Amino acid sequence: MAQLATIGNYRLLEPISSGTFGRVYRAEHLVLSNRIVAIKILHGMLIQTQSDKESFFREAKLLEMLQHPFILRVIDVGLQDFTPYLVTELATGGSLRQLLRSSMTQPFSFEQVKQILQQIAQALQFAHQHNIIHRDLKPENILFSEHGDILIADFGMSQTLQSKSFQQGSIAGTPPYMAPEQFKGIISKESDQYALGCIAYELLTGKTPFPSADIYTMAFKHLSEQPPPPHVVNPQIPEHVSQAVMKALAKERTKRHSDVLGFVNSIDKSPREWLNEGNQLFSNQEYEKAATCYAQALRLTPNNARLYHSKAVALTNLQRYEEALEAYERTIQLEPAFALAYNNKGTVLRQLKRYQDALRAYKQATIIDPHYALAYYNTGLILEILQHHEEALAAYRQATRMHAVRLDPSYALVYRKTGIISLKLLRYDVALNAYEQAIRIDPNVSRAYIGRGVALLYLQRNEEALTSFEQALSTNSDTTLALTGKIIALQRLQEDALAREVFEQALLSETHYALMYTIKDDADDNLARFKKTFAAYENTIDFELNHYGPKRIPASIDQA
Known part of the structure; x- marks a missing residue:
């Protein structure tokens, strides 16, 4: 030299x-x-x-x-x-190979292994995002800085992946760390993941997946044999870590983790930990992060129906309806008798305006669980959209027969929907009964009093109607609607002076001005127009019961 x-x-x-x-x-x-x-x-x-x-x-x-x-x-x-x-x-901290040799006397801690793999994965992910793969990842070219951080070297064998997912090239690499496809001259980002899986295996067990002095034997094993899972070689390794490594070592590259960071993140936490973190994030309405946590848990337990459902619910909250639908369908495939999954699938289909498909999903939910009030309620919503009002009323009334509806304040909405569609169908006695049931369940909802007042006006029970509108005003919400109803009730009672006084007071408020301006002298005409206005306002309740979060988020991986 x-x-x-x-x-x-x-x-x-x-x-x-x-x-x-x-x-x-x-x-x-x-x-x-x-x-x-x-x-x-x-x-x-x-x-x-x-x-x-x-x-x-x-x-x-x-x-x-x-x-x-x-x-x-x-x-x-x-x-x-x-x-x-x-x-x-210059990397002054030596190589991972040197560290592996020294670990024969002082084994790595699990935290050390996770830190090493995390840094390698971050570097590879960055390279892959630039369509560059390493092709010869091994402990010899994983170096350390003076501060102990990873420095990956020897990208000299890398190839650019341009727009293709993989390329054919010359067979290159180091056999103990080569993916099966590399022995066939195929390179891909997943080849780097396989090599990282081999390195993870070695860090966790002290040996490579296929130790052999014969390169041909080694190639055969990479192509056709499964190594013993890491937790079998080293019983101290958590089983979820072992599963993550074995997935990275899958013979078919499409069956490996979606990317190297996904692989390493799967090592970092158990499915139960990912689930619990996702549930906490979901409770905090951090749906994007929650969906990511559920996806991580699914990497490790890919056939868990309840995890797919939790992921679907988070995606629904994010309005990513097509992805949510796919997750619900996977849930149902894994657990065909899961009524809640059918109900939530129907709600997503409704958002996608696939109303007939939504009806079928809701019907299946009620077949599985004939006492499922929410599914009957949702059926009514779809039938209303399709202008099948009689059938919608029947669905709502079916929902009100369920025991849960009589106990849960949130289900006062079901009675309100029964009431509003009964008003549309001129079934004023049915509407009155529905609104009274809604008030009994939850006496703090102004619109139930307003709906009851409208029904009473049509039944010519004007004094009771006036009382109902005043009760609505006492809740301090929906005051514009309640004031309008009160004015009409006073007109029907021929209390014109008092009606005018209430009207003029309401006009002083910008909040009430627009609706008050529509009040005329003809009480019956006012009532007809007010019923339509009230119905339009009540349509905003359609989705209140369908707050897409699961009623009960699974507390453990066993339930999930």
Whole structure:
């Protein structure tokens, strides 16, 4: 190497390592002597043509893009007498291979393993986002900074993935860490995940998945055999960690984790921990984060119907209805007798305006659970949308027959819907009974009193109607509607002076002005128009019962 005592602007000081593609030296800048770097001198045979030269510099530009805290930084690149070289920062903390050798006497803690894998995954994820894969990830090229952070080196074998999900290339890599597809000349981002899975396996067990001195035997095992799960080799490893590693080592790349960060995150927490965190986030209405937690739990327990349901509910809250529908359908596939899943699927279909499909989903919910009041209520909503008012009323009345409706204050809405559609159908006795039931369940809802007042007016029970509107006013909500009803009741009682006084007081408020301005002298005409206005206001309750969160979020993975 005498002829290479200097290269570019650097003086070579001492060799650090050597590999298939070249040697690495510690070097210093010829002028800036305090700048100590690493120089990788590649074999000259790699650059034999102008095309090779262009390819080398193109690859160097890609490597220069990889500015990440856990990737060894490329400082310079060049050719000297057709010998290609890369100048990088110097990693002074040794390599993961050296650390693995030392761990034979002092094993890694689980926290150490998680930190190492997390940093590697963050670096790989960054590279993959730039469509660059490593192709030769192994402990030898996972280095450490002086502060103990990961620095991934040797992206020199990487290939750009352009718009394809994988490319065919020459067989390259280090056999103990090569994915099955790499032995067939196929590279992909999932190949890096497989290599990381091999490294995780080695960190957790002290051995590679397929130890063998024979490269052909090793290749055969990578292609066709399953290694013993890590928790079998090392019983101290949590089973969910073992499952995550084995998924990363799947023979088919499509069956691995969605990405390297997903793999490492699956190691970090158990399904139960992901579920509990998701439930807490859901309770805080942080639905995006909750959905992510449920998805992480599903990575580890992919056939859990209740987890799919929790994820679907979070997605529904995010108004990502198509994704939610897919998750509900998966829930039902796994648990066909899950009535709540059918009900919530129907609600998503309603949002997508697929009303007939929604009706079928609600019907299935009531077949599974004939006492499911909410499903009957939702059936009524769809039938109303389809202008099938008689059938809608029948559905609402069916809902009111359920025991739960008589106990839960939130179900006063069911009676209110029964009341409003009965008003539309001129069934004033039915409407009156429904509103009285709503008031009995929840006496603090002004619109129940208003609806009762409207029904009483049509039944010519004007004194009682006036009392009902005054009760609505005492709740201090929906005062515009309540005042309008009171004025009409006073008109019907021929208390015109008092009606005018209430009217003029209401006009002084901007809040009431628009509706008050529609009040005329004809009480019957006012009542007809007021009924329509009230019905329009009441339509806003349609979705109040369908606050998409599950009534009971599963407390444990066993329930989920």
